[in-house]
Amino acid sequence: MTTPRRVKVLIVGGGPVALLLALLLNRFRVECVLVERNPTTHEHPRARLINARSMEILRVLGLDETIRSLSPGYSEAWASVESIAGGEIARTRPEPDAGQGPSWKCFVGQDDLERALVAVLSQAQHVQMLFATEFVSYEESPDEVSVTTRDCGSGAETTWQADYLVGADGAGSTVRAQCGITLEGSAAIASVVSEYWSADLSSLPVSRDAGGFFVLSKDPVLPPISSVLRDGRDGLWMSMFTTVLAPGSKSRPWDDEHVLEMIRAQLGDPTLGVELRENETWQLSSQVAARYRVGRVFLAGDAAHRMPPTGGFGMNTGLQDAHNLAWKLNAVLRGWAGPALLDTYESERRPIAQSNAESRKLLGVRKFFLVFRRRSSHSQAPCILDTWEPTGRTKSGTERSAFHVMVGQSRIENHPLQDWMLSLQREPLGKGSAIGEQI
Numbered sequence: 001m002t003t004p005r006r007v008k009v010l011i012v013g014g015g016p017v018a019l020l021l022a023l024l025l026n027r028f029r030v031e032c033v034l035v036e037r038n039p040t041t042h043e044h045p046r047a048r049l050i051n052a053r054s055m056e057i058l059r060v061l062g063l064d065e066t067i068r069s070l071s072p073g074y075s076e077a078w079a080s081v082e083s084i085a086g087g088e089i090a091r092t093r094p095e096p097d098a099g100q101g102p103s104w105k106c107f108v109g110q111d112d113l114e115r116a117l118v119a120v121l122s123q124a125q126h127v128q129m130l131f132a133t134e135f136v137s138y139e140e141s142p143d144e145v146s147v148t149t150r151d152c153g154s155g156a157e158t159t160w161q162a163d164y165l166v167g168a169d170g171a172g173s174t175v176r177a178q179c180g181i182t183l184e185g186s187a188a189i190a191s192v193v194s195e196y197w198s199a200d201l202s203s204l205p206v207s208r209d210a211g212g213f214f215v216l217s218k219d220p221v222l223p224p225i226s227s228v229l230r231d232g233r234d235g236l237w238m239s240m241f242t243t244v245l246a247p248g249s250k251s252r253p254w255d256d257e258h259v260l261e262m263i264r265a266q267l268g269d270p271t272l273g274v275e276l277r278e279n280e281t282w283q284l285s286s287q288v289a290a291r292y293r294v295g296r297v298f299l300a301g302d303a304a305h306r307m308p309p310t311g312g313f314g315m316n317t318g319l320q321d322a323h324n325l326a327w328k329l330n331a332v333l334r335g336w337a338g339p340a341l342l343d344t345y346e347s348e349r350r351p352i353a354q355s356n357a358e359s360r361k362l363l364g365v366r367k368f369f370l371v372f373r374r375r376s377s378h379s380q381a382p383c384i385l386d387t388w389e390p391t392g393r394t395k396s397g398t399e400r401s402a403f404h405v406m407v408g409q410s411r412i413e414n415h416p417l418q419d420w421m422l423s424l425q426r427e428p429l430g431k432g433s434a435i436g437e438q439i
């Protein structure tokens with residue numbers, strides 16, 4: 001039996017939230033260890049927007065300009081198009097910097113952000129970063145948390161004694177499960193396939209003028225709405241397709257040939273050479289943890305909240321959790337404040353996550369309405385909502401709606417998505433709105 005190692009804070013996860021938390025604690029000279037089960041940071045961009053508040057936090061660390069310099073500088077406009085080579089329906093206007101804060105937002109792929117944070121952390125004096133190391137379990141006593149981690153290569157286990165444990169271990173958080181915290185909200189609004197591919201789109205001028213596209217297509221191979229995002233590096237793109245997966249399935253429901261057909265339909269030019277790189281499947285959810293703290297254990301980032309990506313709030317909400325928690329942990333560890341200060345982490349951050357998750361969900365709904373009310377009838381796509389129809393009136397007198405989930409032409413009864421839509425019990429948003437307005 002080896003002697004347990006002693007640290008002030010043990011952070012589980014090596015995503016953007018855990019990395020930022022470690023950097024902030026390092027700035028306060030708080031000894032901590034970070035364990036990440038993967039051998040490296042994530043390969044794919046995932047989130048792309050670092051909003052103004054997150055940039056202010058990076059500025060505190062002197063990193064805002066370093067991170068901004070990684071931005072590929074593409075337009076932040078979203079264009080709604082019939083296809084990228086086809087007609088443009090509408091586009092969003094870039095948000096002007098009103099100069100109200102010291103740091104304006106920027107667009108940098110999450111993969112680039114993570115690599116940059118790791119590069120700085122590798123020089124940090126007070127942080128030990130252990131990749132290919134996973135959190136196994138913890139036990140709490142009045143004075144500390146005893147945490148077991150495992151080296152993913154050798155299988156060797158290590159015991160740590162920490163004052164506090166932070167689970168920044170993502171949406172499927174093991175820390176959250178072990179401390180018995182449940183999630184509240186909609187677990188599976190839909191499944192999303194993120195498909196990464198490369199192609200030379202220089203022959204399509206519009207491809208240079210937007211950072212993302214909503215493709216509102218009549219092509220039966222596509223869902224009524226799908227999106228294409230710039231990956232940040234030249235020639236790399238990501239398509240997102242909403243779908244319905246069999247329970248427990250994590251693989252995309254189409255083969256490569258079909259996906260190429262979908263991407264070419266998005267492009268509107270069947271002659272363009274497209275090379276598939278990789279894909280990831282994830283759940284579109286809107287959930288917030290019932291608690292952010294149990295004793296000496298805290299949750300941060302996706303471990304504490306999951307929200308639709310509309311507007312880029314997921315990662316940013318997590319980065320801002322890390323900032324709130326870091327200074328409070330430091331203050332309590334140094335005896336400048338009593339432990340009750342740590343309760344304010346939940347009371348301050350949870351309502352923000354609730355508000356962000358709810359507003360992202362409603363904006364997502366708006367997107368669905370805008371599209372489905374106009375376009376679902378011709379869709380052969382293997383997924384999602386059909387349409388809405390008046391079924392009565394709520395107590396407040398507003399019209400209520402009924403929703404159906406369709407796979408191609410077949411209506412799926414009792415799908416969770418249907419319950420979720422009904423649970424909103426409100427007048428559909430976006431009545432009369434133009435397709436393609438900012439959502």
Ligand SMILES: Cc1cc2nc3c(=O)[nH]c(=O)nc-3n(C[C@H](O)[C@H](O)[C@H](O)COP(=O)(O)OP(=O)(O)OC[C@H]3O[C@@H](n4cnc5c(N)ncnc54)[C@H](O)[C@@H]3O)c2cc1C
Nearest residue numbers: 013015016017037046047134135169170301302309314315
């Ligand atoms: C495929 C995909 C696409 C996305 N696209 C977008 C997008 O377009 N826009 C947007 O705003 N957001 C997007 N998101 C969401 C965004 O990526 C997250 O909000 C963000 O990553 C949250 O950061 P995090 O650090 O909290 O968690 P994560 O980035 O999930 O990091 C958690 C880390 O913990 C590690 N871990 C888990 N369990 C253990 C364990 N037991 N021991 C050790 N390590 C563990 C995981 O390996 C992971 O690296 C996407 C998410 C996914 C999955």
